[in-house]
Every structure is written in structure tokens, then in C-alpha cells.
Amino acid sequence: MSDIFQETILHHYEHPSNKGKIENPDVKISDTNTLCGDKVTMYARLNGRVLEEVKFDGAGCAISMASASLLTERAKGMSIRDVIELGQRDVLEMLGLESLTPMRIKCAMLGVRTLQKGLIEYESKKPV
Amino acid sequence: MSLDAERLREDFPILRRTFHGKRFVYLDNAATTQKPSCVIDRLSEFYRLYNSNVHRGAYTLAEEATDLYEKSRANISAFIGGKPEELIFVRGATEAINMVAYSYALARLEKGDTILSTEMEHHSNIVPWQLLQPHGLRLDFVKLSGKGELSLEDFKEKITRRTKLVTFTHASNVLGTINPASEFAKIAHDNGSKVLVDGAQSVPHMPVDVRELGADFYAFSGHKMLGPMGIGGLYAKSDLLEEMAPFQGGGEMIKEVGLDASTWAEPPQKFEAGTPNVAGSVGLSEAVDYLRRLDMSRVREHEKRLSAYALQELESQEGVRVFGPGDPERRGGVISFEVKGVHPHDLATILDREGVAIRSGHHCAQPVADWLGVSATARASFYIYNDHTDIDSLISALGMVRKIFGRRA
Ligand SMILES: Cc1ncc(COP(=O)(O)O)c(C=O)c1O
Numbered sequence: 001m002s003d004i005f006q007e008t009i010l011h012h013y014e015h016p017s018n019k020g021k022i023e024n025p026d027v028k029i030s031d032t033n034t035l036c037g038d039k040v041t042m043y044a045r046l047n048g049r050v051l052e053e054v055k056f057d058g059a060g061c062a063i064s065m066a067s068a069s070l071l072t073e074r075a076k077g078m079s080i081r082d083v084i085e086l087g088q089r090d091v092l093e094m095l096g097l098e099s100l101t102p103m104r105i106k107c108a109m110l111g112v113r114t115l116q117k118g119l120i121e122y123e124s125k126k127p128v
Numbered sequence: 129m130s131l132d133a134e135r136l137r138e139d140f141p142i143l144r145r146t147f148h149g150k151r152f153v154y155l156d157n158a159a160t161t162q163k164p165s166c167v168i169d170r171l172s173e174f175y176r177l178y179n180s181n182v183h184r185g186a187y188t189l190a191e192e193a194t195d196l197y198e199k200s201r202a203n204i205s206a207f208i209g210g211k212p213e214e215l216i217f218v219r220g221a222t223e224a225i226n227m228v229a230y231s232y233a234l235a236r237l238e239k240g241d242t243i244l245s246t247e248m249e250h251h252s253n254i255v256p257w258q259l260l261q262p263h264g265l266r267l268d269f270v271k272l273s274g275k276g277e278l279s280l281e282d283f284k285e286k287i288t289r290r291t292k293l294v295t296f297t298h299a300s301n302v303l304g305t306i307n308p309a310s311e312f313a314k315i316a317h318d319n320g321s322k323v324l325v326d327g328a329q330s331v332p333h334m335p336v337d338v339r340e341l342g343a344d345f346y347a348f349s350g351h352k353m354l355g356p357m358g359i360g361g362l363y364a365k366s367d368l369l370e371e372m373a374p375f376q377g378g379g380e381m382i383k384e385v386g387l388d389a390s391t392w393a394e395p396p397q398k399f400e401a402g403t404p405n406v407a408g409s410v411g412l413s414e415a416v417d418y419l420r421r422l423d424m425s426r427v428r429e430h431e432k433r434l435s436a437y438a439l440q441e442l443e444s445q446e447g448v449r450v451f452g453p454g455d456p457e458r459r460g461g462v463i464s465f466e467v468k469g470v471h472p473h474d475l476a477t478i479l480d481r482e483g484v485a486i487r488s489g490h491h492c493a494q495p496v497a498d499w500l501g502v503s504a505t506a507r508a509s510f511y512i513y514n515d516h517t518d519i520d521s522l523i524s525a526l527g528m529v530r531k532i533f534g535r536r537a
Contacts, residue, residue: 004477005532036473037490037503059503061471107473 004104005062008070008096013062018055018072029118030058033110035103038064042115046122049080054115061107063100068111070094080119086112131422131430133515139164139418140513150483153521158301158329158462158509159487160351163415167354170414174407182406183380183397197406200413201396204361207416208327208346209337214369216362216399217409221328222252224347224362225295227375227399228324229256232345233293235373239264241292244321246270246278247499248300248307251492253326257295266290272499276303276452283312287319294321298330298341302496302507303452304435304459306330313342322368328352332511333431333460335424338363350408354415359408362399369395376401427512431461434510438463438519445526451500461510464491467526470533472506478532482525484518 022028022043030041038060045053054075056068074094075083091108092100100108137143140162145152154162180193198212205215218224233243243257247269257267268286273279278296287294294316299306309330313323324345330336332353338346346363350356364372374381374392378401383391392398419427436456442448447468453459467475472488479486487507490497497503508522 005474010533035489036471037497039503061473063474104477 004097004100006096009062009066012066012069016056016065016069018076019057019069020055021057022053022055027115027118027122029114029121031110031114031117033060033064033106036061036064036107038107038110040064040068040111040114042068042111042118044075044115044118046080051075051078051080051083056111060110063095063104064107064110067091067095067108071111071115075115080123083112084116084119086116130433131426131512133430133513136422137513139166141165141168143513147483147485148481150481151521153484153514153518155508155510155514155518155522156485156487157332157511157514158352158491158507160357161332161354161511162513163354163356164418166418167356167411167414171356171407171411174410178410179407181403193406196410197404200409203413204409204416205363207420208331208348208361208363209339210346210363211366213394213396214363214366216364216369216396217404218347218360218362219358219405220349220351220360221250221326221347222349224345224360225252225324225326226256227362228293228295228345228347228364229260231372231375231399232322232368233257233265234260234263236371237265237292240266240290242266242268242288242290243293243295244268244270244283244286244291246296247272247495248276248278248303248305249295249297249493249495250301250326250328251494252328253295253297254495269495270296272496275454276300276305276496276500277458278305278307278312280311283315287315287321289319291316291319291321293324295324295326297326297328298336299333299460299462300452300493300496301329301462301509302464302491302493302505304462304464305453306334306458306460309341309343317342329460329462332419334428344368350412350415353412354418355412356408359405359412364395366395369399372399374401375399378402380404422512430512431510432456434514434516434519435459435461435463437516438508438510438522441519441523445523447530448526451505461514462507463509464505464507466502466505467529467533470529472504474533475506475529478529479522479525482521482528484522484525486522 025043026046027044032039040058043055054072180189182194202212271279271282316323322344325343327348331348349360381401451464476488
């Protein structure tokens with residue numbers, strides 16, 4: 001059996017959380033996984049240094065879409081710093097997987113890497 | 129007599145492997161083919177008994193290696209209807225096309241001249257031409273139409289007085305379409321344009337005669353036709369090879385070297401700077417002998433029959449959409465498809481668990497995916513060692529896909 005396609009992933013692929021756009025977002029950033037052609041756009045609205053609302057849009061494989069969906073749930077209420085510190089282990093944990101092949105890790109990390117890039121850009125633009 | 133794929137499988141040690149406890153069903157032959165024992169053994173024999181640099185030493189071993197290298201060239205060139213001196217050894221189709229781009233187009237064409245490619249191409253027949261644009265060469269593309277054929281009307285419209293080179297793939301690595309190469313070549317020649325044909329997906333799968341086709345240049349990869357990786361060929365007509373500038377500079381390709389200037393060796397050496405892939409050439413020559421024994425018309429017939437069966441089986445599956453021409457007469461053994469609601473990568477992962485290796489992605493032909501309106505497709509591609517049972521395995525693995533993504537597919 002294809003254990004990577006377990007319930008959490010299929011559920012989030014078929015019924016994604018927070019899928020859509022945020023009007024006038026503080027962060028809006030798109031990226032693609034050239035290998036698969038996965039595309040995501042991550043949106044965030046901030047309150048100070050805290051992510052108040054997170055959404056995603058895009059199309060791609062079950063792993064990339066489910067992890068983006070899970071990320072929007074997880075990142076809501078987190079600080080910019082904490083989101084930037086999320087790594088592979090956190091993402092695998094969200095997906096409920098022990099490991100993924102190197103090709104599939106890229107799919108899983110697409111959402112979080114994109115959001116992190118957006119937050120870093122946001123920080124660098126903001127006057128201290 | 130038709131090919132006995134089950135018997136042929138015995139020649140391919142890798143096909144005895146199992147994956148995830150399942151018989152290995154290899155359906156990614158458009159990417160690369162597996163190697164028969166005779167090719168593997170020939171490579172190792174070369175290194176055990178004949179290894180030496182070529183065109184250099186005066187000792188017996190060096191002469192033997194040179195002889196093997198040149199005999200391989202003659203054998204491989206004859207396989208596609210060329211003369212020995214018309215075949216340049218390269219790494220593969222990509223390098224062959226780049227050689228035409230630099231040594232012919234960039235060196236011989238003038239600013240404002242146009243290269244006419246097509247929307248059906250592999251990236252290797254698009255990007256090398258784009259790299260010439262800053263040098264003033266123009267680039268245009270013949271449109272895809274219908275079920276994935278090149279539009280003849282658009283071709284006739286796009287070809288102009290400034291079109292100096294027409295380049296197109298003989299067979300598509302995504303849609304499976306086999307292009308009417310000689311018809312295209314005739315139109316190009318009537319216009320005074322030279323013709324480059326990308327034969328990466330045709331030489332391995334059907335009888336090819338470069339003269340009959342009317343190709344001025346013909347590119348192919350050894351690894352897609354049972355040969356080793358890192359060896360392939362560029363066929364070019366002798367007068368063009370004379371006219372072309374060297375590709376890379378170095379040893380082997382010179383006649384005399386002074387510190388101010390050098391003169392070039394005669395083709396084909398002129399285009400083979402540095403120590404060549406002698407072992408690769410010997411391995412590819414062995415692969416060519418193997419294919420010749422099978423008979424390329426029988427290879428083509430075998431793949432036609434398999435494609436017809438696969439098309440029929442895939443199309444009868446609910447939620448499956450097959451891309452490309454429907455008529456097996458006009459397509460090769462490459463079938464791209466999608467399963468509704470399942471991303472091709474997820475599909476490939478599930479199939480892998482069933483022992484079935486297919487490709488998913490844009491297959492290095494993003495313009496084709498764009499034309500189809502998809503970001504990726506799943507692709508099954510066949511070769512001599514595949515048979516109906518492999519297609520049955522594919523179909524039954526698709527059942528597993530439906531089971532996992534059942535609520536949607
Ligand atoms: C139609 C076509 N052209 C060119 C190539 C490039 O071949 P290689 O990577 O061996 O140079 C391929 C390989 O996928 C192909 O399918």
C-alpha cells in the first residue's frame with residue numbers, strides 16, 4: 001500500500017483548509033516546484049509580528065497541496081520568527097510521515113519555503 | 129514474425145529486479161532504455177582488453193582501439209543510412225543540436241536569419257536556439273494543432289525567405305506523434321532551408337534512413353536505443369561538415385597547431401575535440417547490431433501493436449484522458465495521459481509501489497504541456513521488451529490509484 005497517501009494527506013488534498021486569496025495581504029508570494037510543476041501562492045495578514053490569517057492558492061500534487069493546507073492551520077497565530085524556523089521535521093510531523101524521498105520532500109516543503117521567503121522579504125522592507 | 133518480448137526480457141538483467149516485492153515493469157523508455165547483457169559485456173570487454181587512446185599511439189593496442197572506434201562509427205552511421213565520415217560522435221541528442229547551433233547556425237548564418245523550430249520540441253531543440261537570439265538570429269515556432277500534430281498550414285506560413293534552418297522532432301516524446309519528416313524536409317528544401325531532425329525518439333523505434341528523409345542534420349542519443357549513456361550521434365551531410373566551424377577546440381580536432389593559429393583536422397575529427405568516448409561508441413555499435421538482428425520494422429510493428437492495445441485499455445478506464453493522436457499508425461509507443469483528480473506525480477508514486485515505472489512531469493517539453501493546458505502528464509513509453517502483460521500491470525495499478533483517491537477519481 002502507498003502509505004504516504006494516508007488519511008491526513010488525502011483529506012487535506014481533497015478538502016484543503018484556507019484555500020483562496022486574502023484581500024490586501026501583508027504578504028503575497030508565489031513559487032513553483034519546477035520538478036513537478038507544483039505552484040503555490042501564500043498569503044498572510046499580520047498583526048505586529050504575529051500571523052493573524054494565512055491562506056494559500058495553487059495546484060499540484062497531493063503532498064504539496066496537503067502540506068500547504070496544513071501549514072495555513074499551523075502558522076495562524078505563530079510569530080514571524082517561529083514560522084521562519086519551521087523545518088523539514090516540522091513539516092513531516094504535520095503530514096504524519098516519518099520520511100519522504102528527496103524528490104517528494106521538495107513538494108512537501110514548497111508551501112513553507114514560499115511563506116518563509118515572503119516573511120523574510122516583508123521583514124526586510126519594514127522600517128524597524 | 130513478431131517480437132517475443134518475454135524472450136527478449138531475458139537479455140536484460142535489470143528487468144529481473146523486483147521493486148516493493150513486485151515484478152519490475154519498466155515503462156519509461158522514452159527517458160532511457162535498459163541495456164542488454166551483450167552491450168554491458170562489450171563495454172567491460174573493451175576496458176579489459178582494448179582500452180587505449182585513439183588516433184595516437186603507434187603500438188598495436190592503440191591501433192586496435194582506433195579500429196574499434198572507427199568501425200563503430202561506420203556501423204552506427206550505416207544504421208541510419210549515412211556514410212562513416214558523416215557521423216560525429218557526441219554525448220547525445222542535446223549535444224548534437226548544440227553543435228548545429230554553434231558550428232553551423234551561429235558560424236554560418238547572418239543577423240536576421242531565422243531558425244524555424246516547433247511547439248512540439250523537447251527543450252533541447254528550443255533552448256540552444258534561444259541562446260543564439262542575442263547574436264541576432266531570429267527564432268520562430270510551428271504551431272501544434274488538432275490532437276497534437278504540427279500544423280502544416282502554419283509551417284507553410286511561417287517559413288520565409290529568411291528561414292535558413294528548419295528543425296523539428298521526428299517523433300514527440302510527450303504526444304507520441306510521428307511527424308511526416310520527409311514531407312516537412314521537402315517543403316524546407318524547396319524554400320532553400322537546411323533541415324535538422326531530432327531523432328532521439330525515432331532512431332530507437334523505427335527504420336530511419338537519413339537520405340530518404342532528406343535530413344541535412346540528424347541528432348540521436350545512444351542511451352535511448354539500448355546503448356550506454358554519454359554517447360550519441362550527429363549525422364551531417366559532408367558538404368555541411370566542411371562548411372561548419374569547429375565546435376570545441378583541443379586535441380584530436382587539429383591538423384597543425386601554432387601559437388598564433390591552427391588548422392583543423394578533416395571531419396569528423398574536426399568536431400571531436402579531446403579524448404572521445406571510445407567505450408561508449410563500441411557499446412552503441414553492439415546495441416545497433418542487436419537492433420538490426422531484431423529488425424527495425426519488426427520493432428516498429430511491435431510498438432504499434434502495443435500502443436493500440438494500451439490506447440484501447442487506457443481509454444476504457446473511467447476518468448482517464450489520453451493525449452496525442454489516436455491512430456497507432458501515426459504515433460510511436462509514447463502515451464501521455466491523466467487521471468481525473470490525481471496529480472501525475474501522485475499517480476507515479478502509487479504505480480511505483482506496484483512495480484510499474486512511469487514518468488510524470490512536463491517531460492522537458494513545457495510548451496507541449498502548455499498547449500495541452502496541463503502542468504504535467506503521466507507518460508508510459510514502450511520498448512522491445514514490453515508486452516501486453518506490462519500494459520495489464522499498468523491498468524491494474526491504475527485500479528490501486530482509484531482505490532486510494534477513490535472518492536474523487
Ligand atoms: C525528443 C527528444 N529530443 C532530445 C532529447 C535529449 O536527449 P539527451 O538528453 O539524451 O541529449 C530527448 C530526451 O529526452 C528527447 O526525447
